[in-house]
Amino acid sequence: MFSLVFKHILVAVIAVGVLSSCSRTQFGVVDQGSIKFNETEIYANFFKIESSTTSYEQPQLESNETQLAFRVTMPDGTNVSGLETGDFSIIENSVPVNNFLVQSQSTTTKQNVDIIFAVDITGSMSPTIESAKTRLISFVQNSRAKGNHTRMCLITFGDRTVKNCDRFYDNNPADPTTQSQVDELISEISKLKALTGISDPGGSDLHENPMRALIDASKAPWTDKSQRFVILITDDGFLYSPGNQGDVGSLAPRYSEVANAISTSQMKVFAATPSRAGYNRPFQGSPGVVEASQGEWFNFNDLIAGTITLDTILDRIMNRVQTTYLANYAIDENSGIDPTLALGKRKIEILLKNGASATVSIVSTQSNLPDGRKPYPKKFKLADKNIRRDSVRIKVNGEWVNSGVRLTDKNEVEFDKAPPARAKVEFSFSYKDLKDSVQIAPIILKDANLDPESIRVILNGIDALPGDIELAKTLEGFISVRLSDSVLSANDPYSIVSNGGLIVQVAKK
Numbered sequence: 324m325f326s327l328v329f330k331h332i333l334v335a336v337i338a339v340g341v342l343s344s345c346s347r348t349q350f351g352v353v354d355q356g357s358i359k360f361n362e363t364e365i366y367a368n369f370f371k372i373e374s375s376t377t378s379y380e381q382p383q384l385e386s387n388e389t390q391l392a393f394r395v396t397m398p399d400g401t402n403v404s405g406l407e408t409g410d411f412s413i414i415e416n417s418v419p420v421n422n423f424l425v426q427s428q429s430t431t432t433k434q435n436v437d438i439i440f441a442v443d444i445t446g447s448m449s450p451t452i453e454s455a456k457t458r459l460i461s462f463v464q465n466s467r468a469k470g471n472h473t474r475m476c477l478i479t480f481g482d483r484t485v486k487n488c489d490r491f492y493d494n495n496p497a498d499p500t501t502q503s504q505v506d507e508l509i510s511e512i513s514k515l516k517a518l519t520g521i522s523d524p525g526g527s528d529l530h531e532n533p534m535r536a537l538i539d540a541s542k543a544p545w546t547d548k549s550q551r552f553v554i555l556i557t558d559d560g561f562l563y564s565p566g567n568q569g570d571v572g573s574l575a576p577r578y579s580e581v582a583n584a585i586s587t588s589q590m591k592v593f594a595a596t597p598s599r600a601g602y603n604r605p606f607q608g609s610p611g612v613v614e615a616s617q618g619e620w621f622n623f624n625d626l627i628a629g630t631i632t633l634d635t636i637l638d639r640i641m642n643r644v645q646t647t648y649l650a651n652y653a654i655d656e657n658s659g660i661d662p663t664l665a666l667g668k669r670k671i672e673i674l675l676k677n678g679a680s681a682t683v684s685i686v687s688t689q690s691n692l693p694d695g696r697k698p699y700p701k702k703f704k705l706a707d708k709n710i711r712r713d714s715v716r717i718k719v720n721g722e723w724v725n726s727g728v729r730l731t732d733k734n735e736v737e738f739d740k741a742p743p744a745r746a747k748v749e750f751s752f753s754y755k756d757l758k759d760s761v762q763i764a765p766i767i768l769k770d771a772n773l774d775p776e777s778i779r780v781i782l783n784g785i786d787a788l789p790g791d792i793e794l795a796k797t798l799e800g801f802i803s804v805r806l807s808d809s810v811l812s813a814n815d816p817y818s819i820v821s822n823g824g825l826i827v828q829v830a831k832k
Contacts, residue, residue: 365770365778366804366829370763372819374714376503377490378749379703381742382547382691387662390548391650392686393673402646403681411683413650414672418659423652427645435549436471436644439488439540439590441478442515443531443557449517451556451626454798456765458633459512463505467496471641475508476543477515480536482562482571485518488543489707500749510762516805530560530569534581534601537612541588544704548689550647551590552640554633555612558623560599578607585616589687591643592618593636595626617686619643629798647686666693699741703748705734709755718749758811761825766804768829773802780804781828782817791816804829 391413395403404427413420440459442452459475466473472495476488492508493501533555540553562568562575569575578601585592592612600606603613603620613620619639625631650673654662666688673683705715710730717724719742727739742748754760768778775794780787793805810817810825819825 364828364830366768369824369826370761371824372760373762374751374753375507376751377705381699381744381746383744384696387654387690387692389652389690391688392550392647394647394684394686395681397681410676412674412676415660416670420652420657422656423650425648425650427648435546436473437491437545437549437551438473438475439478439543439553441536441540441553441555444479444517445481446517447558450798452515452517453795453803455633456512456515460509462637463494463508467494470496477511478536478540480532482532483574484536484539487539489704506762509764513763513765530562531557532562533557534561534563534576535574537581538576538584541584541590547691550644553590553592554636555592555594557596561601582609582615590616592616593640595621595623597623663695666690701738701741702735705750705752708759710734711753711755714753716751720746757815757819761811768802771800775802777831778829779832783822783826785817
């Protein structure tokens with residue numbers, strides 16, 4: 324039944340393998356539009372094995388460069404646009420800043436937008452997660468197409484943080500080499516799923532621990548001078564100390580810890596949650612996390628009902644970015660201002676000239692030297708997964724590095740001598756485990772009338788065992804086909820390594 328399509332794809336895989344003797348093998352996801360289906364087949368795709376890449380840029384420490392993100396609003400809340408440098412004055416510690424430049428994000432994409440998707444993965448969240456995956460991937464692709472420079476990371480949680488944000492995936496449309504990071508990010512999003520049964524991280528208590536997830540998010544490797552957003556999604560309340568620790572004890576944070584993490588990181592929380600004190604209302608005499616972070620709140624019930632979607636939240640973030648002004652200046656170029664002071668000791672004001680009645684609100688204050696002058700970094704994190712040590716390749720400013728470096732037990736590349744200021748440091752490497760090496764995408768069967776009992780799934784020409792696939796319904800009523808961990812296990816039951824990837828076919832019985 325599947326011989327025709329399978330042979331077509333297999334020939335392509337073999338052909339790529341033959342060419343690998345002359346150049347590096349590049350496996351690509353098969354375009355469904357180019358596959359010839361027989362009358363029973365409804366889906367076919369080839370998911371590649373690919374190495375991973377990540378990159379860093381060394382900061383410039385010789386000059387204390389400051390960036391202020393701010394918004395201008397009229398008394399009725401309307402955002403004011405079209406203002407220029409000459410419309411403002413800046414004062415730092417009572418000293419005028421004479422040399423500065425103001426730009427609007429609506430006309431420039433120079434500032435990175437870092438977004439963490441922090442999602443509750445307890446069992447009750449399954450339909451929400453399945454729908455969110457498609458919209459997240461669409462946002463990643465559309466933001467690149469529109470020329471927006473974004474970076475995204477995932478955090479998952481229940482009673483504790485299950486997956487932390489150790490690395491952002493760079494989606495820079497001006498740099499074609501970041502496409503590989505985009506592909507890996509899409510694969511990570513595709514693997515996202517709610518955990519049920521004994522794997523459910525929700526524990527026996529009623530609430531989850533999103534506040535601990537926010538604290539963990541504040542410690543993420545944010546880009547210097549980026550606008551920072553956390554999309555928090557949960558259908559439940561939160562654990563806290565003292566008084567509501569649930570099963571996790573001191574892992575439930577004090578609310579003051581959460582407020583401090585938000586203030587220190589300057590991240591904005593866009594929350595889709597129930598209406599609760601601590602989320603969208605004051606808690607213990609302090610503003611909720613949305614107000615404290617100058618974020619926005621969305622009712623989780625509206626998300627379930629379809630009144631809003633994840634697209635709504637993502638659009639609001641981009642609207643926030645595009646109505647934000649950026650003021651940049653170097654302290655060294657303005658006499659009378661101390662470049663050695665930490666941000667906490669710098670009082671900065673932005674004023675509108677000509678007595679305008681609008682209000683200027685500083686959204687974030689960032690510096691490449693927030694704590695003073697520090698040594699250039701020598702260690703660079705590659706990933707939080709197992710890496711094949713012999714696969715690591717390193718470039719600094721486009722030149723291969725073959726000595727003076729080592730890989731630590733924490734998957735960090737450590738240089739004997741730190742790369743110079745503003746150097747681009749690039750890494751490529753392969754994951755040790757098969758489950759991390761195969762880049763997959765969502766398998767959505769967009770036929771609302773399709774009966775799950777009427778389909779069969781074939782993996783590299785072999786009928787999938789019942790325990791190797793999971794079928795779930797999305798909010799739209801479509802069937803989502805998920806691959807179980809056993810498919811990508813070390814014993815490789817479907818010969819993925821020898822095929823250079825995984826051919827997935829779905830057909831009617």
